Amino acid sequence: MAATRMNQPPASKHGEYKAPRKRSISGAILTFAVVVIATVFLMSVFLRISDVSVEGNEHYTDSEIIRAIDIEQGDNLFFFDRFAAISRVFAKLPYVEEVSVKRLLPGKVVITVRECKALAYIAVGDENWTIDRSCKVLGKATDNELGALIRVDGIDPGTLLIGERLTTSDGDDTPVSFLADVLRQIQGRNLSEHISSMDFSDLVGAKLRYGTRFTVIIGGASNVDHKFAMLMSVLEQLKEGDVGIINVSDGSSAHFIPQ
Secondary structure, three states, X not given: OOOOOOOOOXXXXXXXXXXXXXXXXXXXXHHHHHHHHHHHHHHHHHOEOOEEEEEOOOOOOHXXXXXXXXXXXXXXXXXXXXXXXXXXXXXXXXXXXXXXXXEEOOOEEEEEEEEOOOOEEEEEOOEEEEEOXXXXXXXXXXXXXXXXXXXXXXXXXXXXXXXXXXXXXXXXXXXXXXXXXXXXXXXXXXXXXXEEEEEOOOOOOEEEEEOOOEEEEEEOOOOHHHHHHHHHHXXXXXXXXXXXXXXXXXXXXXXXXXX
């Protein structure tokens, strides 16, 4: 008797075995493409920007900031490029120091800015140009602004570019860095309303005018923070009628010379 064959696949009606068909690669790709297209379509429909708000701005209006970012109601939130938008703000609005763009579903965008402040000005010919605490050039000063700004003398500026750091005509950054250190101390210690002018013509004997009563000799560029700490200490000890020179130039002690 012939041996019985085991585990043989069933024969087809034509007596031949046919393996099950595998799902075609092209079909899988087509299905994936359909899913992607459907997802993008749904996002384009349901992620439209419906509201844009601005926070923290003082120098610029909401509309100016929104235009700089180049965003408006009806734009697609999914395709909105925050990094490119932030770059546009810095390029167009020099008073903006920091900016963040937050997307809130389903369709809100919140723009938060921190603006720098014009703290001083420097003369270039017949024009006066404003700078902030880091010596970023902000623009031409108006006549109304000058009274609230500190005049900077003794620095020969190079080409001024709005939104860029101040440069000198000979390319030496030393006086600019020194000026920036002093301006940060002035702003950080809330002294800007008391100081009317600064003179950097002598970088080892820089000085500033404090109100109408004191000339402050800062000296060189070292230990600027400590020198201002000593200045604050001296100011606390002086009496209302005192007038003279406050010398903190050696960086280790302060001297008051009455006049």
